[in-house]
Amino acid sequence: MTQLTLAPVRRRISAIAWVRENLFSSPFNTVLTLAALYLIWLVVPALLDWAVFRATFTGLDRKACLGADQGACWPFITHNLGQFIYGHYPEEERWRVNTTFVLGIAGLVPLMIPRVPWKRLNALYMLGFFPLAAFVLLSGGRSGLSPVDTAYWGGFMLTLVVAVTGIVLSLPLGIVLALGRRSRLPLIRLFSVIYIEFWRGVPLVTVLFMASVMLPLFLPQGVTFDKLLRCLIGVTLFSAAYMAEVVRGGLQAIPRGQQEAASALGLGYWQSMWFIVIPQALRHVIPGIVNTFIGLFKDTTLVLVVGLFDLFGMVQFQLSDARWSTPQTPTTGYAFVAFVFWVCCFGMSRYSMSIEKRLKQGGSK
């Protein structure tokens, strides 16, 4: 009925008192604080100096960045930004990539905000309509769109294609594998174990090489399929194995009684898994799942080894451009890549923390 909510009591204290209490409460803490301050003093001014004060922000080629005491060479980034985002995707067709991006964001944002209603419809849009639309828009060859071979895809767009496909497909596949590994049917259990142990045991680089170099050797003459597609399959199968083990950890945390209660009510195996066990199991392992997602996101850079140019590959590629060859260009390029990846991964990490917090407040155990 009426519910009494108690706000946490927050003491109002002065800044000096706060500093004393939190930073200098004991000799050991004082030493730590001083050491940390020294480290900050060492790193931050130097970083700012390089990235801002000594950096060049405008210019048309390498001459702008050849000063005696040169910092970051930002024009290298701004000048090539188009390539970094779209790769070699034809310039006059870039609107298709942009449209895909907008369609994706339009579906993702309301899905991520808990208060927005129509979650089921929204999920249907994201898992049904969006992938189809994205596929048609990006690859073309249909509905009056000129075909764009995946060899021209690149940059951040390719990073997102590989990462999103991997993330969206590896979770359900991982769940099925995790259930399989706990199955009572020996054949299914054996298959799941072999699958998981095989994919976990080989490095992703090997998988990608196999997919792009070895696989065509096994296929009959004349049968080819897209290199990007092969990479997508490789990345998905690979991360599904990791996902399966994370999910299995969650499944093990659910008491047997939950499934017994579901069975006693007449729910079948898939019903009790889908409505009772999996939702609870996934809640337990959100940190592990997001950890795997982040790992996958960063591993997309490895497609470089089979000749696909994601964001990192594109930057690397442009470094060899003589027009921008300066001592500061590589550092600037790598700093840019690192920053973009960090923003994406940090975003995922923060979002997962907010979900965890919300689930805790949800009143469920």
Place this chain on the structure above:
Amino acid sequence: MMDSLEKASSVRDLATARAKIEIDGMSKWYGTFQVLKDINLNVLEGERIVIAGPSGSGKSTLIRCINRLETHDAGRIAIDGVELTDDLRRVDVVRREVGMVFQQFNLFPHMTVLENLTLAPVLVRKMPEAEARDVAMQYLERVRIPEQANKYPGQLSGGQQQRVAIARALCMNPHVMLFDEPTSALDPEMIKEVLDVMIGLAESGMTMLCVTHEMGFARQVADRVVFMDGGEIIEADVPEEFFAHPRNDRTRAFLQQILSH
């Protein structure tokens, strides 16, 4: 043995009732250890049975075999004439008609009380959602906690959770209710509220099998008390006889222990 069963079931106008649950020569092993030995038990429609016995005597295993949470290895179990076998369709038929209440409640913690109650009717009985909600609210009234409908199980007391669990089972409109030590995990002050609900249910004519140590409850509502030890049914009788004149030494020893204070 069989004599006493027949005699007991003929009491209290159950003479014309038909058998709801038939268990004939049922045995079960865990590896080489036999947990249930040649169990024979017929339960009539509307009959209330309390199963008592020391821990490890196989009471819980027995009633868990009735809705096939455990499989039996020998003998026969039939509910409403449907024999339990490996045939999953039959198991589904039986589980739809048999409700169960567990010692640890086993409510679904990620769902509200109302969602706990409507899930199975909607999924299994294909009941429209609105109707399922109405039914759920009726049963929550009956267990006297309608005001908790939108809370999560974790926000309720143990007694309240167990009452929700009873309501959840009733929402499937079962013909038989199994209770597996429903009050053993509860704080003493909450036992009564759960027993009251169970007594109300018994008075409504529900066929019930309760594994419990609540002998007061057994005296009050049971048509028969079944005493188990070492995986066997040692004796079964109407409560008046069972408590006043236990025939077996083991029964006597057990009763002395639990009734001594």
